[in-house]
Amino acid sequence: MCADTTDTPEYKSTLNLPKTDFPMRAGLPKREPEWLARWAEMDVYGQLRDKAKVEERKAFTLHDGPPYANGHLHIGHALNKILKDMVVRSQQMMGKDARYIPGWDCHGLPIEWKIEEKYREKGLDKDAVDVVEFRQECREFATGWVDIQREEFKRLGITGNWADPYLTMNFHAEKVIAEEFQKFLMNGTLYQGSKPVMWSPVEQTALAEAEVEYHDKNSFTVWVKFAVATEGDLKDAKVVIWTTTPWTIPSNKAVVFGADYTYGLYEVTSTPDECWADVGERFLLADKLAADVFAKARLEESNWTRVRDVSTDELSGLSLQHPLAGSEGSNGEWDDLRDFRAADFVTDDEGTGFVHCAPSHGMEEFELYRDLGMLQQVITYNVMDDGSFREDLPFFGGKRILREKAKKGDWEGDANGAVMAKLAEVGGLLARGKIKHSYPHSWRSKAPIIYRNTPQWFAAVDKAVGDGQDTYGTTIRERALRSIDELVTWTPQKGRNRLYAMIEQRPDWVLSRQRAWGVPLTCFTRKGATPTDDDYLLRDPAVNARVLEAFKVEGADAWYKDGAKAQFLGGDHNHDDYDQVMDILDVWFDSGSTHAFTLRDREDGSEDGLADLYLEGTDQHRGWFHSSMLQGCGTIGRAPYRGVLTHGFTLDEKGMKMSKSIGNTIVPEKIVQQYGADILRLWVAQVDFTNDQRIGDEILKGVADSYRRLRNTVRYMLGSLGDFEASMAVARDDMPELEQLILHKLAVLDGVVREGYAKYDFQGVFRAIFDFATLDLSAFYFDIRKDALYCDGDTDRRRAALTVLDHLYARLTTWLAPILTFTMEEVWLERNGPDTSVHLVDFPDTPDAWRDDELAVRSETVRAVRRVVTGALEEQRTAKVIGSSLEASPTVYLSEELAAIITNSETFADLCITSQITIVQGAAPDGAFSLDDTVGVGVVFALSDGTKCERCWKTLPDVGTHSHSGVCARCETALG
Template sequence: MCADTPEYKDTLNLPQTAFPMRAGLPKREPEWLARWEKIGIYDRLRDKAEGRKPFTLHDGPPYANGHLHIGHALNKILKDMVVRSQQMMGRDARYIPGWDCHGLPIEWKIEEQYRKKGKNKDEVDIVDFRQECRKFADGWIDIQRDEFKRLGITGKWEKPYLTMDFRAERIIAEEFQKFLMNGTLYQGSKPVMWSPIEKTALAEAEVEYHDKESFTIWVKFPVTTEGDLQGANVVIWTTTPWTIPSNKAVVFGDSFAYGLYEVTDTPEECWAKPGDRFLLADKLAGDVMAKARLEDSMWKRVRDVSAEELSGLSLAHPLAGAEGSNGEWDDPRDFRAADFVTDEEGTGFVHCAPSHGMEEFELYRDLGMLEQVITYNVMDDGGFRADLPFFGGKYILDRKGKEGNANKAIIDKLVEVGGLLARGKIKHSYPHSWRSKAPVIYRNTPQWFAAIDREVGDGQDQYGKTIRERALTSIDQLVTWTPKTGRNRLYSMIEARPDWVLSRQRAWGVPLTCFVKKGAMPTDPDYLLRDEAVNARILAAFEEEGADAWYKPGAKERFLGNDHDPDQWEKVDDILDVWFDSGSTHAFVLRDREDGSDDGIADLYLEGTDQHRGWFHSSMLQACGTIGHAPYRGVLTHGFTLDEKGNKMSKSLGNTVAPEDVTKQYGADILRLWVGQADYTADLRIGPEILKGVADSYRRLRNTMRFMLGALAHFEESDRVDPAEMPELERWVLHRLAELDHVVRKGYDAYDFQGVFQQLFNFATVELSAFYFDIRKDALYCDGDTVRRRAARTVLDILFHRLTTWLAPVLVFTMEEVWLERFPGEESSVHLTDIPETPADWLDEPLAAKWAMVRRARRAVTAALEVQRTEKVIGASLEAAPVVHVRDGEMLAALKSVNFEDICITSDIVLTGDPSPDEAYRLPEVEGVTVVFERAAGEKCQRCWKILPDVGSHAHPGTCKRCNDALG
């Protein structure tokens, strides 16, 4: 479609653009970042959006302790696409990035540094230690901020929110004080997940599950009740031998069938002896005997044992009366039915150490027997108390988090006293601290809790009277879930969860700003000091000095003032769970800042699916305890990132993909396009081959934009044509734009970026590049000042404004480059532009139906010509003038009305309703349309390359009439 005759080549309207085919994104993207910073684009958007309906996406704070990984990139890019799309659809879309700065990971890093220097953390002034933690977090915030900005993330970067800012620490303390004052805070002693390595309680959100090999033992509890069963043994099974010294009871299921079993013979190396009798659940007896190395012929079932008979028995601990035990285990063990016993595995009996198991704890709590069954055998470092017979000083885990010496010592002692029936090892899923990666234990310790089933008493009862009621009601009545499965996940978690453990036994965080009365019991009404004046003094100090004020000398006297005797009160030095910190962010971001949410509620929280038990969860509980409902109206969750084969990424496997590496090789827009193309509701795969595919999609899209830029060179308003005057092909494009405008807006509102991008990509590459552009190149390049050419350029201008703004939330750098190519200037930016409104009257369904027929017929013609090209009969479609047989009269009339030869890019075409000859080409998917190939008659126009009979008969040599007229 370009001339090789020198005198005519320069007369063509060839595309003119400096927009390069090769993007060079890694080099050029930082230039646009610098430009946006220079013009202050985020603040200019806020000025522009004044008076609009606000949209607030509240940023879940990443942790300030390392370089970004690909999951961070996925998360922040999704957030950015939400914010940008909402802004360009007419909202005031605000985004305040934030960081989680307190907590154990940072504290652990500082402790590691101390250990390398031979320093002991406990010997360092706590305020100095906290300052080290603050400095560490501050350094990583600066690094991560630059890494996020490099991905094209827009936001209030110069004024983020930090949980360690003095005002944030003050508000976190204030939010805690609301729990103190509204009666939901209490101190209790119950089993919590405990990290012996980190010496602190952990929340469910702070643990991850990994396979662990554990000892497993079958232990004998002798029956001491006089009668037929005296001397028999109730057998229990456990995978935590270290809990046996803390055993206080055994429980059974009152609906299971139990029996008395007797050993009749034994092999060598067996702990059972002939005559031994065991009480076992019938369903599990055979398996237990096999574990004890007893073949079926070596034991027999003696008789049934009813639940009523079991309930009358008394048991002894296997270590009772052991020499050197000092009577530690001589008391009878409680023996009763419990509803948490199963007969799926084990023995049908469960050993109870209520200090180390929540079900056992709750059983004896409800029975009012906790004082009789709670033990304090395990210290905060996972070691047994020094005076515990046989096991004092033994550790469940060593200092590196590996198997300690406690389990072996207990098993050996049980063997020695004849208390063991069998032992083995089992691999099972077990909770580990996500920080130290070491196993955790359940340990009964005094902790501070928020009661989620206690009436809050603050009068904010629209969604319920308790935290749990408010949360469950909010989930169903206030929040929209994307995807909808998120609702069920959080609902079931909150429905079944226990009270919230708020306290941690660490140093770096916001303290539990409360005082307890010396000598009082936690159940006493005056145990906690509730004084608004004391609270106010604490908050004022935190605002000025940060939470360090709590730990400075004289803090207790300072805060109690003259109102209370310091000798009667103790200051609580535990720190708050960091999930309380991040759960409180709605208070100091959405509610406290001028650029927060107008009503203190976020339109959207957006994080990975793990945050149903993390930030979504803690934010819900915290807000329901302080403002009476959820702090968000919408929750969007995305999946995790995997390698190309679907494996979890791991540095040890070498299959990680660092965002920095992608931006250096391809540019951030390729990473953003990977997010935009993907179904983020599932896990996302990424790797070299996937990125190559993304880059190819990008290249095709870039070529579409480049074509428009070239064809729009020197376009003026005076060139514009009213839609009513346009040819049908242009009006069909406008119809498609009207359809797509609805799709884009609806998709962006639903956060369906994949759906939006797929529609736009197919439109740009199939309907535009391969159809509309392909057809209109001839008119754009060769026509003179015709209505057809001006209409095509008008449509290209309309396309330009829509495609650049529709795609700008995803391809932030490339659409800026495209925009500036047409509209340069210091103040110009596509991101300061809204998606244009599209007139409803562009929709024309009858026209669309007609052009659907035209396109179907065109497919048959182009397929037929491709056969001729492949067989080298022709070199280009302009050498053809096919005869097209059309069976359907309506389609035939449609084709005759649209210059079908231009649509098929042939020099001529014959349309007929005559029956198809046998030799005609048929495309199976286009019934009723057949094609007979014929060569075009005439000479080749030296300007447009069409072969026409009139070439050579005009004033300009070697031209057709159209080109002759264009040349004037």
């Protein structure tokens, strides 16, 4: 092997040593902004679109799930956008017209909440501000954050139409969102109903499942007595219920039991101090749970006895009294008898075997009494928007379930305490305690939520959609389930199962929110009519058209301006006969509609209005994937996407969820400042993004090390190619077998890379390229061919090696460009000049003729023999017999089969990086070096015979016999 330097000065200058200005130290944090500015000046994204039109490329559209415009980026944003960028860039370089329109969700509570916080800090009342003025503040806030986040995303090397993103608050978008809502209005799926929904008392609005997160909460638990009112043996016995929401007891309308459980009548025979049970008091309990209930009431087994069985038939004939019935000052509020019946949702896993029902605050109870046709008898309206009891509710008027603001993280209001105190006072309490359990919270305010019956607007998922688009079903649910199985490709496949189960079980879609910043439900209701009346909703195409025309010009603010109702109803209807609905649409309806005003309406959208891919975190199965599916099935009859790719969450190095309170958050900006965006991008490429990923300082150091190794490989290629010209290229068939082998591996790798990118397997793509670069190139091919590249003259062998390096450069640079966006641009510019970009080219075609499977099999055999030789040399190096492998000229004994494959001793010496090798067919003598896993090979070590060449450092017999003193024949020829 030729050395990188030589001790003889006059020979050093004759070597073809690598020469390049490409630095080993990348300096990414400083240099990446320069490339960003260059791409912007060149309008690379625009050039690609122009190129696609000329070449009539097939479009590939990744539709961007809109982040909220309300804060700096976190590491999850970075993971998501980098994955999207890798998809777009790789699809483009595989010959598609890969379009990417970034977008933002600009409406809804996250932004409105920020403006309200500003008001609260100044002691201002939001409700006292003109709604249009308030909405304008929300718009300005969102605009500011769009600009900030746009620059943060661009810094990560994300390509796209940044000059013209989609925003849900643009006038055209607001007009289309209203138009999409009107389709639900006109196709008969929109209705107003009253049912329990997830309600945030702090934010005073209904929430969707996607707006809820679950945290541990300490809740009060109470065991409450409901006395039997029916005459007979069981009269005045107490049915005991257990609940974690004492505040729902004033809204109780029934108690239910399980038809398949065994129940008993129990009597208290004695009581300890501080007990809420009396001697002689009788209780009805599920037998399985009775002992535990009495233990909670501080009664030991000696304090109670089981009197007899109570059948469920006997239970079904009873009526109950509310524990507050007849209490002084109750004004008869709870005097009506409570319904008592069996229900499917009762369990005997915990509690008492009986469940108290407040159908206004529980969906199972609501559905039970809805199906019984008894809702009118059981629905209450005791809880107001802010979570307080109505002022005229006896004992509890004005009490709040939650505080207005948390106190040291505690949201507990005074309602639970007041209810428990009153129950204890009237003898209605048997026991109480506390439990820590997972409980739904608003993901914005972080406050607990409640279930509360309120009038809301819904889209029916099981009612036939009257639009004639019945290819995939007649209802939204049918269309969604068929879309999931027939129209969408899921990556990973488990995403299909998750969304299918959610759609299969979901209730009707709650569309309305009681807020100000968003697109209103652009509809009118007839005064005096009920929601079940056919003419309750005004369905007039002319009215709808006037609304849309105003939104086109003024945006959704037009709905809130003075005289809006008269303007929209026009002369077609009596304005006094109708009410204007002032709720806003669920923000998930906004984002679910983005396909309409982005993919369908924009020139750079997609030809058929559908996306090839939606790519978001796994939480979006209940968020954007879900709402887009429902919205699309309600308006276009199918899912608006053909593919869905999901990624997991980003955790810290220990696998813990990132939290500001813990102090383990990692901000993309800091990674970019310390390492550069390419290191963050490389981390994304190295993780299995379909599961949760970890990131931290040690992990990033490992990523940076992989980057350095890869950069070193590329730098070596650039240095060696400094004097290569296209005219020097050698055809594959004229190359030595070593070069043909590398081309074969390139051809195989080409297939792996293209298939991997097509399947979005970035981890697999990078691993294949990295292993090839470090194992096949740096540790094998480059190591062997250094000698020829440095020391040969203008030989066919050197030209062949340079030709292979040129092929390697063209492919590795482009293959890695979607991942290492900045670095590969730097590599590209080193050879291609300042007027181009690696991001303007495609992956080069790789000839099928390069593949040679027979050569590959034969080469594996040669490499196995080589490992025996290098093993023998390493043994001598360890024993300090030699320092360099060029000091050795071993004899290699081969079986007849191997000798037929390895026939050229000079070529094999080059492969083994020795000065010479002698090949002998036959059995190796005793003591020869061998490896158990390579049969038929033995190596006898010998020092090289001759003198060390002062130019290439090989030890050969002919050194010193040529006109140039101290060199071998090969170097003599090179020197001329």
